[in-house]
Amino acid sequence: MNLTCHECGFTAGYLDFAYLCQNGCPACGESDLRQCPACGARCVFSRAESLEDEQERMKELSMQLAAISRTDDPVMRKEAKRLIATLNAMNMRWNSESLNAFLLKKQEELFF
Ligand SMILES: [Zn+2]
Ligand SMILES: [Zn+2]
Numbered sequence: 001m002n003l004t005c006h007e008c009g010f011t012a013g014y015l016d017f018a019y020l021c022q023n024g025c026p027a028c029g030e031s032d033l034r035q036c037p038a039c040g041a042r043c044v045f046s047r048a049e050s051l052e053d054e055q056e057r058m059k060e061l062s063m064q065l066a067a068i069s070r071t072d073d074p075v076m077r078k079e080a081k082r083l084i085a086t087l088n089a090m091n092m093r094w095n096s097e098s099l100n101a102f103l104l105k106k107q108e109e110l111f112f
Helices: 047-066 074-094 097-111
Strands: 002-004 011-013 031-035 042-046
Touching: 031 047, 042 047, 047 074, 047 097, 074 097
Parallel strands: none
Antiparallel strands: 002 011, 031 042
């Protein structure tokens, strides 16, 4: 799903717009405050528009990461790093402790 910046009209996937608030922020209520990657403007989107997709996406990425076990294959290692970085970024918003623990565990399992 794409979002469009109200200031400059830049359009990109919702993951390209950085979160400015955590999920459940009382000030934002039912809206979703994000920063435009092109012009830096703070944009308010409807929460319902983006959050459902995002939770689904997090589940998908977690499952992909769970399926990777320790390997010397550089392609898989790179993919695991990418998944961990993406999930970490998404979790800045959701602040899920179980996801955090899962990511730390996988990081240890795969890279240490
Ligand atoms: Zn913009
Ligand atoms: Zn807020």
